[in-house]
Amino acid sequence: MTRVGIGYDLHRLVTGRPLVLGGVRIPFERGLAGHSDADVLTHAVIDAVLGAAALGNIGQHFPDTEPRYENADSITLLRETLDLVKAAGFAVVNVDANVVAERPRLSPHLDRIRARLSDTIGLGIEGISVKAKTNEGVGPEGRGEAMSAQAVVLLEKK
Ligand code: MG
Numbered sequence: 001m002t003r004v005g006i007g008y009d010l011h012r013l014v015t016g017r018p019l020v021l022g023g024v025r026i027p028f029e030r031g032l033a034g035h036s037d038a039d040v041l042t043h044a045v046i047d048a049v050l051g052a053a054a055l056g057n058i059g060q061h062f063p064d065t066e067p068r069y070e071n072a073d074s075i076t077l078l079r080e081t082l083d084l085v086k087a088a089g090f091a092v093v094n095v096d097a098n099v100v101a102e103r104p105r106l107s108p109h110l111d112r113i114r115a116r117l118s119d120t121i122g123l124g125i126e127g128i129s130v131k132a133k134t135n136e137g138v139g140p141e142g143r144g145e146a147m148s149a150q151a152v153v154l155l156e157k158k
């Protein structure tokens with residue numbers, strides 16, 4: 001049995017925060033605002049994993065009212081999410097994701113991001129796709145007010 005899940009997230013860009021995408025620190029003069037490390041890509045992947053297993057959403061599992069998730073490493077949250085779906089008998093088949101950001105140029109970082117997600121998920125890098133695009137200067141991402149991410153994840157029940 002296979003199950004597909006979809007995830008979406010958006011975080012505002014602010015000064016004085018590091019930019020972390022897919023567990024990789026990206027040099028940039030601004031970062032994403034949020035209770036955790038605000039890793040918008042990893043959050044979208046977490047929601048896609050949970051969605052495929054019909055196990056709710058990231059806010060239910062990791063509420064931003066919980067002090068222990070303040071500045072939390074989202075890769076750790078992804079690991080905890082994978083433990084949940086593994087316990088339900090699922091394994092990840094592949095991940096495909098988009099990151100929408102006007103700046104910085106993300107293409108030089110994509111292979112590092114894919115490698116980090118590959119290590120975390122325990123899946124070969126050929127099963128992890130991360131694509132970056134701008135928003136053509138329009139909307140909150142295009143104006144540099146925010147970054148967003150979308151992900152789909154396929155799970156297989158062993
Ligand atoms: Mg988020």
